Amino acid sequence: MGFLTDNADLLWSAFLTTLSLAVTSGVCALVLGTVLAGMRVSPVPPLRGLATFYVEVFRNTPLTVVFFFLVFGIVQIDLSFPSRFIAAVAALSLYTAAFVCEALRSGINAVPPGQAEAARALGLDFGQSLRTIVLPQAFRTVVPPLGNVWIALAKNTSIAAGFAVTDLTAALQRLSNANADQLLLVFAAIVAGYLVITLPSAWAIRVIEKRVAIVR
Amino acid sequence: MRSTRKLAAFAALGLTLAACSSEAGNQAEEEAASAPTVAEEVDFPEGSTMAELAGAGSITVGTKYDQPGFGLLNPDGVPEGFDVEIAKIIAGELGIAPEDIEWTETVSANREPFIQNGQVDMVVATYTINDTRKQVVDFAGPYYIAGQDIMVAAGNPEGIQGPDDLAGKTVCSVEGSTPAQNIRDNYPEANLVTYDVYSKCADDLANGNVQAVTTDNVILTGLVAGNPEGFELVGNPFTEEPYGIGMAKGDDEFRDFINDVLEESFEDGRWADAWDRTAGAITGEEAPEPPTVDRY
Numbered sequence: 001m002g003f004l005t006d007n008a009d010l011l012w013s014a015f016l017t018t019l020s021l022a023v024t025s026g027v028c029a030l031v032l033g034t035v036l037a038g039m040r041v042s043p044v045p046p047l048r049g050l051a052t053f054y055v056e057v058f059r060n061t062p063l064t065v066v067f068f069f070l071v072f073g074i075v076q077i078d079l080s081f082p083s084r085f086i087a088a089v090a091a092l093s094l095y096t097a098a099f100v101c102e103a104l105r106s107g108i109n110a111v112p113p114g115q116a117e118a119a120r121a122l123g124l125d126f127g128q129s130l131r132t133i134v135l136p137q138a139f140r141t142v143v144p145p146l147g148n149v150w151i152a153l154a155k156n157t158s159i160a161a162g163f164a165v166t167d168l169t170a171a172l173q174r175l176s177n178a179n180a181d182q183l184l185l186v187f188a189a190i191v192a193g194y195l196v197i198t199l200p201s202a203w204a205i206r207v208i209e210k211r212v213a214i215v216r
Numbered sequence: 217m218r219s220t221r222k223l224a225a226f227a228a229l230g231l232t233l234a235a236c237s238s239e240a241g242n243q244a245e246e247e248a249a250s251a252p253t254v255a256e257e258v259d260f261p262e263g264s265t266m267a268e269l270a271g272a273g274s275i276t277v278g279t280k281y282d283q284p285g286f287g288l289l290n291p292d293g294v295p296e297g298f299d300v301e302i303a304k305i306i307a308g309e310l311g312i313a314p315e316d317i318e319w320t321e322t323v324s325a326n327r328e329p330f331i332q333n334g335q336v337d338m339v340v341a342t343y344t345i346n347d348t349r350k351q352v353v354d355f356a357g358p359y360y361i362a363g364q365d366i367m368v369a370a371g372n373p374e375g376i377q378g379p380d381d382l383a384g385k386t387v388c389s390v391e392g393s394t395p396a397q398n399i400r401d402n403y404p405e406a407n408l409v410t411y412d413v414y415s416k417c418a419d420d421l422a423n424g425n426v427q428a429v430t431t432d433n434v435i436l437t438g439l440v441a442g443n444p445e446g447f448e449l450v451g452n453p454f455t456e457e458p459y460g461i462g463m464a465k466g467d468d469e470f471r472d473f474i475n476d477v478l479e480e481s482f483e484d485g486r487w488a489d490a491w492d493r494t495a496g497a498i499t500g501e502e503a504p505e506p507p508t509v510d511r512y
Contacts, residue, residue, distance in 0.1 A: 072416070075423040084409070161391065162412040170391045170410065176325050177392035181351045183329060 003182050004189060007175060014171035015193045021085070021157040021167060022197060025092035026150055032093060033100025038130055040105050051101065058098035063159055067091045071163050088160035096153045103145040107138035140212045147205030154197050168193045253486075258311035265470040269337060270310045277303045278322035278336035278462075282413070284438030285495035286342050295319050299340040301490035302359055302461070302478075306338070309477045324392060328352050331462050338474070339462035342434065344394055345510070354467065355460030356474035358507045359487070363453025364395045365433035367421065367440060370448050374427045378452050382406035388417035388426040395431040398455060414439060422446050432457050434495060441498045458507065475509045482506035 004011070039051035058066070070091045074080065081087035111134050119129035139146075161169035172190040176183055260266035269275050279299050280287035286297040304314045322330055322341045330336045331353045342362070345355045366387075368376050374385060383405035389396040391410035399408050409426055411417055417429040418439050429436065433453050440447045461474055481487040488503035496503055 072419050072423065075425070080425070163416070164388075164409045164411050166391075166410070173325060173392035173412065174397075174410075175392075177394075178397060179348065181348065 003179060003185060007171075010171055010174070011168075011189055011193065014166055014168045015196070017085075017165060018154075018157050018167040018169075018193065019197055021088060021092065021160055021165070022150075022154040024089050025096060025157070026153055028089065028093035029096035029100050029149075029153065030146075032097035033104060034135070036097060036101035037104035037108060038135075040101060041108050041130070043126060055098045055101055058095050059102070061095075063091065063095050063156055064162070066095050067159055067163050084164040085160075088157075088163060088165045091163075092153060092156060092160070096149060096156070099149045099152070100146065103142045103149055104135075104138060106145065107140075107142035108134055110141045111137045143205060143209045143212060147201070147209075150205075151198050151201055154201065155194065254308045254313045255311045258309075260473075261469070264473075265337070265467055266310060266473050269312065273312060274316045274318055275307050275310065275312050275338070276318045276320055276336045277307070278320045278327065278330050278339040278341055279303065280323065280341045281321045283342055283435060284441060285498045286434060286438075287340075288438075289321075296494065298360070298491060298494040299342065301494055302481075302487075303338070303340045305481050305486055305490065306461075306474055306477050309473075309480075324390075327462055331464055334464070337463070341462075342432065342459055343462050344432075344457045345460040346394070349462075350512075352465060353462045354465050354471055355462055355510075356471045357460035357478055357509060358458035359461065359478050359509075360434075360459045361504075361507045362432040362434045362457040362459060364398060364430060364455040364457065365436055365453045366450040367418075367429040367436040367447050368427065368450060369421060369424070370446055372448060372450070376428055376450060378450070379403050379406075379430075379454050382428060382430075385427040386425070387428040387430050388420055389430050390414055390417070393431060394457065395455075399430060418443065418447070437495070437499050458510070460510075472511070475511055478509055 036051045036054060039047040040055070042048060067088070070081065070087050071084065081090065115133055115137065116129055119133040124133070157167055158169040161167050161173065166174075168190050172186060175186045175189075179186060258266075258270045260270060279295055279297075281289040281295055283297065283299075287295050287299040288297050289295050300319075303317065307314065307317050320330065320336050322336065322339055327339050327341060327343060328349065331339055338356075339353075343349075343355075344362075345358060349355070364379075366376055366379070366382070368374065374381070376382065376385070379399070380403070382399070382403055384407070386407045386409055387399060388409045388411065389399065391412060396408060396410055399406055409417075409420070411420075414429070414431060414435060417426065420426045421429050422443070429439070433449065433451075436449055440449050461478075463470060463474070478487070481490075487506055491503035
């Protein structure tokens with residue numbers, strides 16, 4: 001166990017990096033994904049087309065490729081991110097937003113059309129009916145799929161390890177090579193780090209799902 | 217009409233195939249000229265690893281597939297390089313022909329588990345001998361002494377001559393590697409960035425995101441060879457990395473045997489010849505003095 005206390009600093013900072021990567025990207029992806037979902041159901045064709053294009057590009061591109069582009073590709077057009085952590089957040093957010101958008105859109109489609117029609121009949125415009133009538137109901141039905149997206153995002157952060165961010169997976173690479181005699185312990189510590197993030201999330205998703213369930 | 221066109225297509229295909237096979241034939245001939253000698257009559261003590269391997273007529277060797285000059289998978293799916301030639305010399309002494317060697321890719325992180333689980337009989341993969349590793353595996357050799365060096369952009373715009381000049385600069389290496397740890401421990405003023413493979417470090421150096429790349433000189437040599445206009449090697453190694461042959465712990469007989477073979481190959485020129493045809497062909501440098509085998 002001495003090995004774990006010796007490397008406690010590294011493990012703790014790696015855990016915090018993974019957690020902050022996941023949380024920051026999660027928030028950004030949720031905001032961007034909601035905007036995109038709104039665009040995809042909007043009555044304005046160019047907005048719909050733009051959002052559809054975005055979703056199809058990012059949903060169908062491997063995350064590693066997105067990372068590669070943001071870290072090495074944009075330098076070719078004289079752009080760069082202030083830090084590699086921010087580049088990683090950008091890659092994870094852009095990628096995950098496409099999935100958030102599609103999850104939300106399925107929720108919007110699940111809201112009975114009568115709700116939107118009633119809102120229009122009461123004189124609400126598109127933005128108002130989306131914000132106050134449709135989206136609140138849509139978010140309730142998409143808690144489980146959004147939970148899936150969140151857990152996938154938490155695990156996808158590991159790709160940042162290959163792009164100069166010292167997260168849990170990077171710590172795994174460093175520790176497993178330096179401590180050949182302690183491999184199982186290294187793995188156990190790293191897996192525990194991820195489980196600390198994902199297991200409570202799964203539990204929280206179940207609780208939220210029950211709380212906000214629509215009784216019909 | 218249709219059938220003639222088909223015929224023509226087949227004929228073209230046949231020609232291409234013929235051309236390919238004759239090319240392959242040439243390659244095979246060239247390889248035969250440089251193939252290591254395979255012992256005809258081998259006699260090993262009953263029950264030893266050598267007897268077992270010689271009896272089976274094949275050996276499983278772990279090597280790197282991405283290290284130009286040492287172990288690099290060629291387009292035919294066969295690894296080539298200095299590590300590969302060393303393995304062929306040892307296999308030859310066991311009476312095993314090069315084509316009977318089963319190659320397995322080993323990367324830095326899986327070398328010890330592969331040896332411990334018996335997935336490979338030995339590992340020749342730019343494998344630095346150190347005390348932590350010696351606790352779980354044994355090493356024959358060293359057969360080469362590498363050293364940590366620094367690669368910079370061509371013309372060395374930052375004037376980096378050694379590791380002390382890295383203070384305040386951004387330097388790139390691979391996560392989990394010994395050179396990265398060395399920078400962290402001994403040159404903490406350097407701003408270290410770690411990727412998972414060296415090619416990304418080279419990309420970042422070409423982009424100007426980092427000012428230097430540091431790792432064993434042999435690896436850097438391969439990167440410089442890939443982009444001689446863009447990069448240059450500082451050429452001032454500041455550590456000693458003895459490369460050994462990893463094998464199962466406690467098999468002293470097999471270790472002695474490999475050490476004997478290595479010493480023989482140092483003596484009779486096979487070692488220098490292997491160097492000249494592989495890593496030496498990339499660097500253009502002559503084979504260095506062979507190292508002294510460490511029989512611990």
